[in-house]
Amino acid sequence: MATILRTVAQDLRGKLVCVLILAISFSLNAQVSKEDMLKSIKIDKLQHPYLFFTKDEIPAIQKRIQSDQESKDIMAGILMRAHRWLYFQIKDPAPMPPSHPRYVVNGSKVDEYYSELTEGALTLAFVYQMTGDMAYAKKGIELAIAMSDLVDWTNPAHKFDIIYTRVWPWNVPDDRVVFSYDHMAADRASTMAMVYDWLYPVFTKWERDKVRGALLEKAITKVRGNYDFFWWASSYRCNWSVVCNNGLGLSALTLLKEDPQVIDVVAEAYNRIGLTFDQIGEDGGWQESRGYYDYMMITGVLFSDALKRTSNGTYNLFQHKKIRSHPLDFFLYSLTANFGDGGGEPMGPSWMVNKLISETGDGTGAWYRDKFLNQRTENEPGSGVFDIIWPKSSVKPVEPKPQSKLFKSINWAIMRSDFLDPSTVTIACKAGYNDDPHHGHLDCGQFILTWYGVPFIRDLGSGAYDEIYFNEDRWLYPEASSAGNNLIFVNGEQQISAKLKDQPWKEGIGGKVLDFRTSEKQDYVLMDPTHAYPGKELKKWRRNIILEKPAVTVILDEVGAAPGAKIEARFFPEVSPRSFGYEVSSDHVLLTSQRHHLALIPLVLENSFTIVQDGLPSLPVTEDGRFSWIPYFETVITAKSSTSIIVTLVLPVNDQKEAEEIVKTAKLVQSNPNELEVSISRASGVYKWVFAKEKDGYALKN
Numbered sequence: 001m002a003t004i005l006r007t008v009a010q011d012l013r014g015k016l017v018c019v020l021i022l023a024i025s026f027s028l029n030a031q032v033s034k035e036d037m038l039k040s041i042k043i044d045k046l047q048h049p050y051l052f053f054t055k056d057e058i059p060a061i062q063k064r065i066q067s068d069q070e071s072k073d074i075m076a077g078i079l080m081r082a083h084r085w086l087y088f089q090i091k092d093p094a095p096m097p098p099s100h101p102r103y104v105v106n107g108s109k110v111d112e113y114y115s116e117l118t119e120g121a122l123t124l125a126f127v128y129q130m131t132g133d134m135a136y137a138k139k140g141i142e143l144a145i146a147m148s149d150l151v152d153w154t155n156p157a158h159k160f161d162i163i164y165t166r167v168w169p170w171n172v173p174d175d176r177v178v179f180s181y182d183h184m185a186a187d188r189a190s191t192m193a194m195v196y197d198w199l200y201p202v203f204t205k206w207e208r209d210k211v212r213g214a215l216l217e218k219a220i221t222k223v224r225g226n227y228d229f230f231w232w233a234s235s236y237r238c239n240w241s242v243v244c245n246n247g248l249g250l251s252a253l254t255l256l257k258e259d260p261q262v263i264d265v266v267a268e269a270y271n272r273i274g275l276t277f278d279q280i281g282e283d284g285g286w287q288e289s290r291g292y293y294d295y296m297m298i299t300g301v302l303f304s305d306a307l308k309r310t311s312n313g314t315y316n317l318f319q320h321k322k323i324r325s326h327p328l329d330f331f332l333y334s335l336t337a338n339f340g341d342g343g344g345e346p347m348g349p350s351w352m353v354n355k356l357i358s359e360t361g362d363g364t365g366a367w368y369r370d371k372f373l374n375q376r377t378e379n380e381p382g383s384g385v386f387d388i389i390w391p392k393s394s395v396k397p398v399e400p401k402p403q404s405k406l407f408k409s410i411n412w413a414i415m416r417s418d419f420l421d422p423s424t425v426t427i428a429c430k431a432g433y434n435d436d437p438h439h440g441h442l443d444c445g446q447f448i449l450t451w452y453g454v455p456f457i458r459d460l461g462s463g464a465y466d467e468i469y470f471n472e473d474r475w476l477y478p479e480a481s482s483a484g485n486n487l488i489f490v491n492g493e494q495q496i497s498a499k500l501k502d503q504p505w506k507e508g509i510g511g512k513v514l515d516f517r518t519s520e521k522q523d524y525v526l527m528d529p530t531h532a533y534p535g536k537e538l539k540k541w542r543r544n545i546i547l548e549k550p551a552v553t554v555i556l557d558e559v560g561a562a563p564g565a566k567i568e569a570r571f572f573p574e575v576s577p578r579s580f581g582y583e584v585s586s587d588h589v590l591l592t593s594q595r596h597h598l599a600l601i602p603l604v605l606e607n608s609f610t611i612v613q614d615g616l617p618s619l620p621v622t623e624d625g626r627f628s629w630i631p632y633f634e635t636v637i638t639a640k641s642s643t644s645i646i647v648t649l650v651l652p653v654n655d656q657k658e659a660e661e662i663v664k665t666a667k668l669v670q671s672n673p674n675e676l677e678v679s680i681s682r683a684s685g686v687y688k689w690v691f692a693k694e695k696d697g698y699a700l701k702n
Helices: 002-028 034-040 055-067 069-085 107-131 134-149 183-202 205-223 239-254 260-277 290-310 321-325 329-333 350-360 363-372 383-389 472-476 656-665
Strands: 405-407 412-416 426-430 446-451 454-457 488-490 510-518 522-531 540-548 552-560 566-571 580-584 589-593 596-604 610-618 628-638 643-653 667-672 675-682 685-693 698-700
Touching: 034 260, 055 069, 055 107, 055 383, 069 107, 069 134, 069 383, 107 134, 107 183, 107 383, 134 183, 134 205, 183 205, 183 239, 183 290, 205 239, 205 260, 239 260, 239 290, 260 290, 290 329, 290 350, 321 350, 329 363, 329 405, 350 363, 350 383, 405 510, 412 510, 412 522, 412 540, 426 522, 426 540, 446 596, 454 589, 454 596, 488 552, 510 698, 522 698, 540 685, 540 698, 552 675, 552 685, 566 643, 596 628, 596 656, 596 667, 628 643, 643 656, 643 675, 656 675
Parallel strands: none
Antiparallel strands: 405 412, 412 426, 426 446, 446 454, 488 566, 510 522, 522 540, 540 552, 552 643, 566 628, 580 589, 589 596, 596 643, 610 628, 667 675, 675 685, 685 698
């Protein structure tokens, strides 16, 4: 075996790591065979509908719609949408997607039409099952046939000419050339599988076979037996793995009566989704970001429930240890943390959250659902339908204590006093590794400061998803590059990615959270992002962040660089609300949102500083792209020795006058050779923080 691996290493050079990871991932997870599946799924006894409810279960759902006010309100909205769908006009011929949909403005119009066909068919099919009214069934069939007539369900943005230059994520060999099935085809197949299940009793043979043929041609047969050629098939730290396998798995489940041989596709979906769930952190963290954990779980929940029901509970992914233990912690605790291409807002949809709570008994998740989700505003396709199928759980909500959390598995730390009190500050911090070239950013050491619902110090979020955002040009975009984050720069040196196109992975590019403490009065995090940089200019960086609850923040950056080097501590203020603004003075910055003010006060040790205002140019590669500047300000110093200390205080003030008074009291002193002391005075008292010099650098003294 060793000889074989040595030969592979010689032949494939930089590809060995991916080969080994792939082999290990398969060997450690017990793979379920189609024969195993057949023992639990009694195909001859299946009667449509069966994926998410049966004919015998419909009366109970109807009764709940009448007796439960929330369900009644949801159903009223569904019926109104169904009424609209009854008069939806099929386009003949169907609009053809442009070859470069992420460049042209009207590309989204085609996707919108496709979504209307699937959402409309799903809504009408569900209403038919709930009411028995054939008018809904007939129109639903019309939309399903129109969807089946489309040439392809895959987004052209994910075809060879565009996606080939993408930098593949972890566990994916560089040599990927087949792109005939993507996550959008999977979403469409998943929805059409449900439509097939719910309209099956009223299809004519021709109609049934039309939709059946579409599921086979546009999803199953494109992949079945060919998994090795699709990049997403082994990308177990990427949402695509679950999304794509959900589309295949649901399609196969709904076709089992006519095509029992596709049971192997069900087994593959179960195995590969399980391998992806294996990559969720022990604490519930998902490095790819909150938004893509959300997308993954939406689709994962659909397949998990359908398979659990169809296999009579034998194959139950809800009992996967990573799902069962912390199903919703990442949604709750990482609120405001819009790192990478994700978002920081509350995420759902509520039906997915309902299902995870009911399957796992997660009381913290129930509290999150009650406090942060309002299902009537959800806009996920079909969300209202599944809010009826999976209503609010009876699990008792449990308020989380404490409310701060370290996601050690991904090196994210969230510090807060209170989830619900907007007058308290929340600080989201991120270290971790720059090894997600798909949705990650070069942002090791980043932090976001949120107060009164506004990110006073913000993350820029995702860049425009144009056609080059996922190739190596990604790192030219301010949103994804380190230049667009609240980081430290030495002589302009930026962070690097662990993976470039057709190049071997570089291990250890990034850093860790070295320390995390939380208490009723104070939270603290220490990050070391040193190895996120090439190491030519920035030799060392340790970032200490303290949240003195409820609203005072202290940041101490310890930077190693050659004497004479230019060191910048950069900050991106919020700029989108009209009422937000900032005023830069020589010794502080006043950040303002409506009537709320924060003073940002820099301090340096044995040095002088300048506060500089600047901006980054931004222009997406799209037909309607508009040039803009993204403003930032930074504390700039010239290194006098091999180690420089920059402290940044951020605290509430009443106005500019109070900010100026506090600046006069702010101090950073070397109290003794092994300690630094930071202090300020204000009307409420004197604040003092002491940092002790340890073997590798300064840390908050216990």
